Amino acid sequence: MSMRWERAVADGLPADVSHAFGIFDRTLCGIQQVGMSPSDHWWLPERENVCGACREVAGVIDGRWPQAMRDEDARVSVARRL
Known part of the structure; x- marks a missing residue:
């Protein structure tokens, strides 16, 4: 799970909580901010400071991901292809 998600970056997101970038200006937990993007990290x-709701959603999504697509070579940012 830690090799697939980028940290969400946007004005208005609290700096003390780390959110995972989903798609369409949203975090995995559903926070939407115009101009949100995935960071390079x-x-x-x-x-410690990870959003618990983002962690939960990432776990559900990753649990459904095909085993063959879970290694580092399979990591692709969906948002960067849009």
Whole structure:
């Protein structure tokens, strides 16, 4: 899970909580901010300041992801392809 998600970056997001970028200007937990983007850094679910709701959603999504697509070589940012 820690090799697939980027940290969300946007004005208005609290700096003390790490949110995972989803798609369409939203975090995985549903916060929407115009102009939100993925950072160049991974979102790490094991950190202390991680959003618990983002961690939960990432776990559900990753649990459904095909096993063959879970290694580092399969990591692709969906948002950067849009």
